[in-house]
Amino acid sequence: MRTTRLFVPALVLIVLAVVWELAVRGLAVPVWILPSPSAIWQSFWETRDLIGVHVGQTLLEVAIGVAVAVTAGVAVAAAMDFSPWLRRAIYPLLVISQTVPIIALAPLLIIWFGFGIAPKVIVVTLFCFFPIAVNTSDGLTATEPDIVDLFRSMGATWPQIWRKVRLPAAGPYFFSGLKIAATYSVAGAVVGEWVGAKQGLGIYLLRMSAAFKTASVFMTIAIISLLSIVLFLTVFVVERRIMPWYFAERSEQ
């Protein structure tokens, strides 16, 4: 079951690559318009020593940005939970803030914070903060009042109720937010770098495309997707580790 689930899309991917390769060769498409998969692989192999530093830079921005987003998102969700007034004030603003195109903010951040790592981290944080804050907040709202009552009847203190009920109950919500955030985060860093940077996949992408090195552009895009997938899977694995009960429950149904 598991293997066929992975096997079928992998097969489709391979077939697509083969068709692509044959079409590009057969029709003699110039490499600067559409490189073949083998040309893309070749460009990776030739620049493999060079690309590492860009991957490292982007991952660093992602790591800091996600860490800040998790801290801030959980803090804001908890604050909204403590005060219904705050919730009514903040929650709609959070949703409305999502209509602002973050791409448009990136140049502003450069003006304010310069060309260093800060504006990139901020863009990643902006991408990741919303899904984490909103999901965690929903998760805290979803606590079963009956379970809280049970704890109160046993004389539990509020810190105990938070630690033993509210946080575990919000766990699945938090992780679905984190999975969305992980998927967005690399794209966020690339957007941040796009506007101006010394290193990183975003600026590398820009340089390659300016030089009409189309094969390298494709390769960079592939690396960006791959990083996003790896991050998503990492969160998924951690989630399974921390909440085995949740997956047992879902497979039960």
Added chain:
Amino acid sequence: MTLLAVEALSKSFGGRGSGRGDGAVVEAVADVTFGAAAGEFVTIIGPSGCGKSTLLRLLAGLEQPDSGRIVLEGRPLAQARERQGRFGYMPQRDTLLPWRTVLENVILGLELAGGSREEAREEARQLLPLFGLEGFEEAWPSALSGGMRQRAALLRTFLAADDILLLDEPFGALDALTRRVLQQWLLGVRTRFQKTIVFITHDIDEALLLGDRVLVFSPRPGRIAADLAIDLPHPRGEETVLEAGFTALKRSALAHLKL
């Protein structure tokens, strides 16, 4: 000896400043007075919405009464905080924690009371067979049948409380067959523990089969319409419900229920 005394307890919901908005006042419990002796099994029966759960929530320290007193071992417990942790309360809805295994669920009360977790686990493990949960200590609650879940919740309540259990329709959500099995099981378990039990049900047969006494509640506002001693001999089994004494009690309880 009276272990628990409930004196003229009343509780209303709604009205101004309650957040309900419509301002209507719902009188849930009205002037309820009863006592429970140590080791006694008191069942409470009444129509839906008559305030049975509210009575237990008042006892468990989850609500404050408008008037009246709750006296435990001769000491009035005026503040909700004083009552919390004193009773083994089992809510009407299923409240096993899905993120804890059966064993970690049942030790919850002991854990919150601040004892050693390892000792709590040991104590729980010894009771697992009696509660039909042997071999399931590491299972997630989602893997249990309805009857097992209720037995796990009951074990948790047993372990949490020193002496008084407040059980809110523990078998209410089970199918008829499972319920009868668990009734017989509870009758058996009961003889092995010195627990005082207040047991809510909406099933007359269950109330009469299990209890030493049954309190019949009137429709809302919940008052005690009748306080009947159930002098049926133990052990009680499947046949008890067919005996003449049982039928007579049932007739009397039905008359007071005025359905």
